[in-house]
Every structure is written in structure tokens, then in C-alpha cells.
Amino acid sequence: MARDNIYENMQVTEAAPQPKDLRGQSKLQVVEEAVQKLQVSLQPDNASDASAKGSDSLQLLDEAQAGVRMLKDQLGNVSAAYGEIQIRLDHVSAAYGEIQIRLDNVSAARGAAQGRYRDVLTKLSRGWRFYGGNLYYFSQERKSWDASERFCVSQDSHLTSVSSQAEQEFLSKETKGEDHWIGLTDLGTEGSWRWVDGTEYRADTSRGFWARNQPDNWDQGIGGREDCVHIHPLNRNLWNDVNCTVPSRWICKQAHGQAGL
Structure with missing residues (x-):
């Protein structure tokens, strides 16, 4: 087949x-x-x-x-x-x-x-100052300490903390003879000072920034004692505790991490 x-x-x-x-x-x-x-x-x-x-x-x-x-x-x-x-x-x-x-x-x-x-460029165009990687705002208005802090928070910042001698000297120079609120307070616990932006308050390194015999928690007779701090031109721009309701200029600080610089 x-x-x-x-x-x-x-x-x-x-x-x-x-x-x-x-x-x-x-x-x-x-x-x-x-x-x-x-x-x-x-x-x-x-x-x-x-x-x-x-x-x-x-x-x-x-x-x-x-x-x-x-x-x-x-x-x-x-x-x-x-x-x-x-x-x-x-x-x-x-x-x-x-x-x-x-x-x-x-x-x-x-x-x-x-x-x-x-945000940084906008702030600089509106008069904020740049120093040491941080942004600072020096107001021309006067408000209470609480109202000043609320303004700073609305700008993504806080009343300024002070962490070094160089920063203290920069702030003193820029205040130009006017008192300005900073973010230091002992509201809540007398004598227990804290920075409102969360920076650790160190009494040893801050001692030289206080004016002589300050803080003294003096009762000014206007309701409450002195629980907030400002830079006082009459005391060589050193710190002085004062009643928180007193109208004053203020300094906001947007810190390095917040500013993204």
C-alpha cells in the first residue's frame, strides 16, 4: 500500500x-x-x-x-x-x-x-523679612497679645520665639525703638514660661535676654498680672513681662520648616 x-x-x-x-x-x-x-x-x-x-x-x-x-x-x-x-x-x-x-x-x-x-514670595512682597532661614513680620498696628497671635496664625506663623543671641539682636534692630510682642507667655501656670510656637524655653540661655529685675509679674491694676512678654525699647530692647491686654506691635515668625526654605 x-x-x-x-x-x-x-x-x-x-x-x-x-x-x-x-x-x-x-x-x-x-x-x-x-x-x-x-x-x-x-x-x-x-x-x-x-x-x-x-x-x-x-x-x-x-x-x-x-x-x-x-x-x-x-x-x-x-x-x-x-x-x-x-x-x-x-x-x-x-x-x-x-x-x-x-x-x-x-x-x-x-x-x-x-x-x-x-507663599514665601508673597510674604516677601508684603514686607516680611528673611533672616536665618525664617520669615518675620513686624507689624505697624497695635493689638493685644492674643489678637496678635491670632493674626500670626492666620498667616501660617506664630508670635516669634527667640533661640539665639544673633536672633535677639536681629529682632532688636528691626523693632526700631518700638515695643513688640513676642511669643513668650506663662498664661496658665505662673512662672512656667513657654513659647507659643512650641519651641522649648530654656531659662539658662534666655537669662541674658530679660531686662533687669524682669520678669516681675507686676499688677498694673488693669485686670490680671503680667503674663505676656514684649521687647521693650526703654530697656535696651530686652524682654519685659506685661499685661497681655496692653496694645502693642508684634512680630510673627514663620519658621524654617514651615517656610520650606
Whole structure:
């Protein structure tokens, strides 16, 4: 029997293009169907028929079965490769997501920084002074200590703290002979001084900033004692405690971290 006639009754319809692994499965199915048909065709109808089909047909069957095994191996390799590619794609997707998060964080930080610098430029254009990485505002109006602090808070700042001799000298120079509120108070607990902006008050380093015999908590007879502090020009611009309701000019400070400088 000629080999070309073994598949003469088989009809294989060409399928539309499919993914590589699906094409492999389709091809394997066609071959398996061919093997099944070949096995049926090899079933002898009688002894003479079996003898006629002979060893060539058996060899063709062996070759077809070997082809099936080969296609199965190839399909397994394709599936394994596909799985590895999918894992790599998942890793790439995860890395992309992490990068996107970082870019979003950078964008947000950039936007916040731009906002802070716009605020700084606006303050400088309105007369705030820059010194030591901080911004300071010296008022021309007079208010009570509480009202002065409220104004500073409305400007994202507080009544100024004083942390060094250099800062004290800068403030003294800029007050130009006028008393100004600073952010030091012992409201709540007499003698327990605190800076309203949260800076730690250190009695040892601040001792030289007080005017002579101050603080004295003198009762001025206008309701309450002296629980707030101003820079007093009559005392060489040193600190003096005074009643918090007395109208005075004031100094706001937007500290380094707040100003973003």
C-alpha cells in the first residue's frame, strides 16, 4: 500500500490564525485524529487483508505515534515558556505600579514645594523679612497679645520665639525703638514660661535676654498680672513681662520648616 493513500479520506479545514499555544493544541488534535483513523484502517477485515497491509503500515503508525509524542513535548515546552513569560509580565506590572506610586509622590511633593515658595514670595512682597532661614513680620498696628497671635496664625506663623543671641539682636534692630510682642507667655501656670510656637524655653540661655529685675509679674491694676512678654525699647530692647491686654506691635515668625526654605 502506498503511503500517500493513508490520509486520503481525511479532511482538515485550515483554521483562522490562533495564538501559538492554541495552534499547537489544534495541530496535536489533528494528528491524534489521524492516528485514530489510521488505527481503524489497520484493523484487518480478513487474513489476506492483514497480510497485504504489511509492515509499512505498522511503520507509519509508529511514526505517527512518535509525531504525537513530539507534538505533546513541544506543546509542554510552549506552555512552560508561556508561564514564564506571564510571571515576568506580572513582575514588570508590579514594578510599573511601584514606579507610578513614586512618581505620584514626587509630583505631590513638587506641588507642595511650589505652593510653599509661592507663599514665601508673597510674604516677601508684603514686607516680611528673611533672616536665618525664617520669615518675620513686624507689624505697624497695635493689638493685644492674643489678637496678635491670632493674626500670626492666620498667616501660617506664630508670635516669634527667640533661640539665639544673633536672633535677639536681629529682632532688636528691626523693632526700631518700638515695643513688640513676642511669643513668650506663662498664661496658665505662673512662672512656667513657654513659647507659643512650641519651641522649648530654656531659662539658662534666655537669662541674658530679660531686662533687669524682669520678669516681675507686676499688677498694673488693669485686670490680671503680667503674663505676656514684649521687647521693650526703654530697656535696651530686652524682654519685659506685661499685661497681655496692653496694645502693642508684634512680630510673627514663620519658621524654617514651615517656610520650606
